[in-house]
Amino acid sequence: MPALDTSQVDQGSELAARWQQLAQEWAKWWMTSALPQSAPPHHTSANSAQRVTPLFDSRAIAELTERFAPRFQALWTRVMSGSATLPSKATASSERDRRFAAPAWRDQPYYTFIKDAYLLYAEYLTELASLAQLSPTDKRRLEFATRQYIDAMAPTNYPATNPEVLQRALETDGASLLQGFANLVGDARKGRITMSDERAFAVGRNLAVTPGSVVFRNELIELIQYDATTPTVHRRPLVMVPPCINKFYILDMRAENSFVRHAVAQGHTVFMISWRNIPQDLGQLSWDDYLNRGVLAAFDVAREITGSNALNTLGFCVGGTMLGCALAVLAARNDRSVTSATFLTTMLDYSDPGEIGVYISRESLAAREPALLAGQRVRGNELASAFASLRANELVWNYVVNNYLKGQMPPAFDLLYWNGDSTNLPGPMYDYYLKELYIENRLRTPNALTMAGERIDLRKIAMPSYVYASREDHIVPWRTAYRTTALVGGEVTFVLGSSGHIAGVVNPITSSRRSYWTNETLTTDPDDWLSRAHNYPGSWWPHWYAWLARHGAAKRPAPRTAGSSRHRPLAPAPGEYVLEPAS
Numbered sequence: 001m002p003a004l005d006t007s008q009v010d011q012g013s014e015l016a017a018r019w020q021q022l023a024q025e026w027a028k029w030w031m032t033s034a035l036p037q038s039a040p041p042h043h044t045s046a047n048s049a050q051r052v053t054p055l056f057d058s059r060a061i062a063e064l065t066e067r068f069a070p071r072f073q074a075l076w077t078r079v080m081s082g083s084a085t086l087p088s089k090a091t092a093s094s095e096r097d098r099r100f101a102a103p104a105w106r107d108q109p110y111y112t113f114i115k116d117a118y119l120l121y122a123e124y125l126t127e128l129a130s131l132a133q134l135s136p137t138d139k140r141r142l143e144f145a146t147r148q149y150i151d152a153m154a155p156t157n158y159p160a161t162n163p164e165v166l167q168r169a170l171e172t173d174g175a176s177l178l179q180g181f182a183n184l185v186g187d188a189r190k191g192r193i194t195m196s197d198e199r200a201f202a203v204g205r206n207l208a209v210t211p212g213s214v215v216f217r218n219e220l221i222e223l224i225q226y227d228a229t230t231p232t233v234h235r236r237p238l239v240m241v242p243p244c245i246n247k248f249y250i251l252d253m254r255a256e257n258s259f260v261r262h263a264v265a266q267g268h269t270v271f272m273i274s275w276r277n278i279p280q281d282l283g284q285l286s287w288d289d290y291l292n293r294g295v296l297a298a299f300d301v302a303r304e305i306t307g308s309n310a311l312n313t314l315g316f317c318v319g320g321t322m323l324g325c326a327l328a329v330l331a332a333r334n335d336r337s338v339t340s341a342t343f344l345t346t347m348l349d350y351s352d353p354g355e356i357g358v359y360i361s362r363e364s365l366a367a368r369e370p371a372l373l374a375g376q377r378v379r380g381n382e383l384a385s386a387f388a389s390l391r392a393n394e395l396v397w398n399y400v401v402n403n404y405l406k407g408q409m410p411p412a413f414d415l416l417y418w419n420g421d422s423t424n425l426p427g428p429m430y431d432y433y434l435k436e437l438y439i440e441n442r443l444r445t446p447n448a449l450t451m452a453g454e455r456i457d458l459r460k461i462a463m464p465s466y467v468y469a470s471r472e473d474h475i476v477p478w479r480t481a482y483r484t485t486a487l488v489g490g491e492v493t494f495v496l497g498s499s500g501h502i503a504g505v506v507n508p509i510t511s512s513r514r515s516y517w518t519n520e521t522l523t524t525d526p527d528d529w530l531s532r533a534h535n536y537p538g539s540w541w542p543h544w545y546a547w548l549a550r551h552g553a554a555k556r557p558a559p560r561t562a563g564s565s566r567h568r569p570l571a572p573a574p575g576e577y578v579l580e581p582a583s
Contacts, residue, residue: 060131068124075120079113099156099393104163111163114155122150137357144358151392156401165405172407179407191381193388193399195420200412203421204574207414208249210261212573213562214274216301219282220293222274222575223301225562226260230267233559234552236339237269237302238312241295241319241326244275245383247421247578250502251316253414257508259541266545268312268552269559271302273319277580278424283375285426287325287433291452295326303337305564312340312551316505317476320346321437324461324488329452331460340551341488342466342544344505345476348458349444349483350437355390355474360438365431372427380422380582390474415502424582444487462489466547468540470497470504471517482526493547494522496530497540509539516540 097119104111129146132139155161159169159177168176187193201207212226240260242248251272252260263270273294278285302311315323320343327338347353353360372378388395402408410416442448446457465488469481478496485492497504498514507514519533536543563569 055132055134056128057131057133061128064124064127064131068120071120075113075116079109099154102164104167108163111155111161114161118153118155125150137361140355141358144355148389148392151397154393154397157397157405159405162401162405165401168406176407177405180404183407183409184404187403192384192420192422193396194403194410195395195399195413195416196410197412198417198420201414201417203247203249203578206254207417208252208574208578209255210252210258210264210573212272213569214571214573214575215271215305215563215567215569216297217570217575217577218293218297220276220285220289221298222276222570222577223298224272224274224573224575225302225305226264226270226272226573227562228269228558229264230558232555232557233267233269234549234554235306235556236308236310236312236551236553237271237306238263238314238548238552239271239273239298239302241273241298241313241315241323242275243317243319244290244294244322245318245380245423245425247418247423248272248274249574249578250415250418250506252574253418253506256510257414257506259506262508262541266549267555268548269306271298273298274575274577275423276577277380277582278377278426279583280377283377283426284428286428287436288452289426290322290429291326291329295322296329296452299326299337301567305562305567306559308553310337310339310553312342312548313338314342314344315346316344317346317501318433320344321348321443324348324458324484325443325451325456327461327463328456328458329454331462332454332457336463338463339553340464340466340548341461342468342548343481343484344468345470345473345481345501346467346484347437347476347480348487349480350441351444351483352477352480353438354477354480356386357438359386360434362439365434365439369431369435372431374427376427378425378427378430380424383425384419384422387475415506419502422582444483458487459489464491464551465493466544467492467494468497468505468544469494470500472499473501473504475501479526482529485522486524492522494519494529495540495543496533507539507541509541512538514539516543518543 100115105115106112125146126143129139129143132142134142159165165176183194210226212224214222215225216223240248240251242251252258255261260270260272275294276282299311299313303309313323313327315321323341324343324346327341330336330338399410403410436449437443443456444458446459447455449456465484467481467484469476469478471478473481482494485494496517497507498516499507504514515535515537516539517530517533517535519529521529521532523529523532561569
């Protein structure tokens with residue numbers, strides 16, 4: 001280990017103190033600004049007077065404290081005895097916690113005590129929150145906020161109580177702390193945490209590189225037609241609707257894991273919507289604009305270019321929600337030009353939106369609604385922070401420790417690079433989406449909503465549908481996605497994949513790490529469906545290929561060029577809109 005002179009020690013101590021203060025301020029900000037506030041206790045009216053219901057039952061608190069007191073005492077006894085090897089429930093749980101993987105957390109009594117005390121206190125707070133006498137919605141918010149507090153206060157997040165941070169600072173003569181501070185300043189300027197080595201990727205260079213052309217452009221979308229790679233193609237084209245809260249290239253990453261490239265290789269003429277990163281002058285766009293000028297416009301162009309009177313469709317996440325709405329609009333018009341629909345990790349019934357629901361309430365939306373309806377944009381980094389907080393240890397504090405405390409750069413990871421490439425949304429569109437779908441959950445109710453001038457009834461979507469969900473999805477819970485099977489008409493195929501919201505979908509056939517479940521018999525209970533389902537190793541993509549081929553119609557010679565006389569190529573893929581940064 002290199003020797004440190006006195007000035008270096010003083011500088012290192014001063015910087016470590018600044019880091020400690022900064023980390024505490026970060027945790028304070030995270031709890032007060034970035035997270036939903038805990039719900040207030042319930043109030044009930046009695047004789048026209050307000051009576052506050054206690055948040056906790058005193059007997060339940062006493063029982064909880066009585067159960068934990070011996071465990072806290074045993075932990076202190078272990079410390080006083082000088083033993084770091086006495087068994088404890090906290091020690092057992094830490095063996096599965098990657099935050100405490102360093103040997104010092106096991107071998108050095110000081111760090112062992114800090115770790116076990118933290119884990120025991122975290123367990124106590126978790127059980128305490130579960131005892132709150134609140135409505136299910138408010139209780140979920142309290143439990144979520146409690147978990148965020150627990151994650152933020154982990155000893156690994158502070159330089160003075162993280163042995164790896166201190167060791168690295170000594171080994172680098174404090175350079176790691178200086179570099180970490182520089183990393184923090186850089187991220188503060190960007191307004192987001194860097195999760196991937198961004199120097200390793202560039203859209204159009206090694207991401208979104210499937211050959212194709214932009215064949216249509218309006219103020220909201222570019223439509224990309226991909227070049228055929230097979231001598232013949234299915235007569236019916238495939239139009240993909242990606243989520244508008246991120247860039248489209250999640251479906252066209254690197255060559256080996258590009259969903260688009262693999263679909264083209266199956267003999268489909270693929271069109272992709274590339275959503276505009278909304279600038280200030282488009283802040284008034286509505287939900288209907290996204291249907292009319294986005295999804296439905298793309299359908300018209302794809303049919304005109306291919307000369308087909310029918311097409312297949314696919315929607316991912318909120319893109320799937322928009323697809324479902326657009327198909328219901330066409331059904332109301334007796335337009336049968338869409339032959340099939342694929343819904344990837346999509347919600348059409350929002351009765352259980354998962355953990356993201358902690359951020360959405362009538363009160364919070366009412367407070368913000370005037371600004372949204374006036375055209376205030378929803379910034380991409382705002383949405384990204386909310387989604388990251390659902391897995392704060394993995395997507396927030398992991399990078400705080402590695403990037404800022406250890407002064408390291410994250411490794412290159414294409415999915416996380418895409419995750420940081422966020423987009424802005426227009427206020428009226430976002431307001432409608434939250435109010436009518438998330439809060440009121442009116443999309444599932446026949447004729448409760450009017451979109452693009454038509455009453456919406458999902459039951460009239462009578463074409464075959466392929467519904468895919470990911471088992472560990474924390475954004476669209478798979479049981480919620482399963483409810484689509486009872487909402488749409490026509491024959492429905494449901495497939496459940498392993499992994500999460502993104503990795504479950506982007507699961508190329510070259511990967512053998514994951515698996516998927518199928519069961520042709522749909523039941524009203526998703527867990528019953530799963531109990532009878534068969535598990536297959538590998539990617540679900542080939543299963544989808546076989547399903548989609550049945551709806552592609554006869555083959556014909558592949559087109560030599562993209563576009564048509566009416567819609568001539570405007571630019572090579574991936575186009576211009578995908579390159580626009582959030583501003």
